[in-house]
Amino acid sequence: MTGKFAVRARKGDGYAVLETDLYLNQTAGEELSKRFNELLEEGYLNFIINMERTKVVNSVGISILIEMIEKLRERGGRLIFCNLSNVIDKTFRIMGLTQYAEVKGSEEEAVASLKEQA
Amino acid sequence: MIRLGGSALSAKIIQLVIPMEPNLELVAAETASTIAELMCFDEDGIDEIRMAIIEACLNAFEHSHSPERKVYITFHILPDRLILEVTDHGKGFNPSDVRPPSIDEAVRGGRKRGWGFKLMRSLMDEVMIETGSWGTTVRMTKMKRRGGGCYDR
Numbered sequence: 001m002t003g004k005f006a007v008r009a010r011k012g013d014g015y016a017v018l019e020t021d022l023y024l025n026q027t028a029g030e031e032l033s034k035r036f037n038e039l040l041e042e043g044y045l046n047f048i049i050n051m052e053r054t055k056v057v058n059s060v061g062i063s064i065l066i067e068m069i070e071k072l073r074e075r076g077g078r079l080i081f082c083n084l085s086n087v088i089d090k091t092f093r094i095m096g097l098t099q100y101a102e103v104k105g106s107e108e109e110a111v112a113s114l115k116e117q118a
Numbered sequence: 119m120i121r122l123g124g125s126a127l128s129a130k131i132i133q134l135v136i137p138m139e140p141n142l143e144l145v146a147a148e149t150a151s152t153i154a155e156l157m158c159f160d161e162d163g164i165d166e167i168r169m170a171i172i173e174a175c176l177n178a179f180e181h182s183h184s185p186e187r188k189v190y191i192t193f194h195i196l197p198d199r200l201i202l203e204v205t206d207h208g209k210g211f212n213p214s215d216v217r218p219p220s221i222d223e224a225v226r227g228g229r230k231r232g233w234g235f236k237l238m239r240s241l242m243d244e245v246m247i248e249t250g251s252w253g254t255t256v257r258m259t260k261m262k263r264r265g266g267g268c269y270d271r
Binding site for chain 1: 226
């Protein structure tokens with residue numbers, strides 16, 4: 001769980017998908033943020049973060065997700081989280097992230113939501 | 119599944135000492151997870167305990183300034199609950215100095231950290247903090263849901 005964090009990024013039609021790994025901690029969050037910033041510079045404003053593989057998060061890792069939400073708010077972009085475990089979903093709601101980012105059950109639902117409101 | 123047996127009235131105690139090094143909070147988390155599983159907590163309960171102990175360990179790692187850089191964890195296994203005590207021998211802190219985090223502030227350029235105690239309090243049934251110049255102990259309790267236990271069978 002503590003090995004090198006491999007962020008997987010995929011580009012869709014007007015959106016990008018970032019997949020997080022097992023443990024979203026500071027190291028993982030910084031790697032995720034680096035890929036996010038690269039995509040932002042390429043002009044992407046709509047992001048899906050697929051957390052299907054993520055089993056554990058900590059508040060330091062989540063603080064980096066908040067930075068990403070802040071950058072998208074400033075630019076009028078959107079962030080959708082999908083495939084959250086129950087505890088991660090609960091954690092995001094406790095912290096209030098769901099006031100500023102959407103949560104969908106699957107990546108397909110997230111993509112559909114982006115397309116609906118495009 | 120292996121289950122914990124034993125007296126329903128007397129607590130079983132497991133102790134763990136971890137150095138304050140990156141990612142070693144996961145050792146505490148996995149130990150807590152194993153104990154909670156043996157106690158037949160449900161999956162969500164196990165995940166909540168794991169997350170809470172990670173936050174308690176990270177607080178100790180980052181803020182205790184413990185010269186020995188160790189965290190002492192005690193698990194008290196009771197028939198109806200799991201109690202986790204996370205202790206450091208750092209400088210302690212004044213709980214009234216801890217400013218509550220705000221997502222509204224965080225997404226508008228403000229402070230993004232400081233969520234540990236809020237998460238612990240939300241994920242566990244009870245959280246108590248003892249702190250002084252000797253260090254800090256965070257004592258967290260998670261109750262088992264009625265009908266979901268196997269420890270006292």
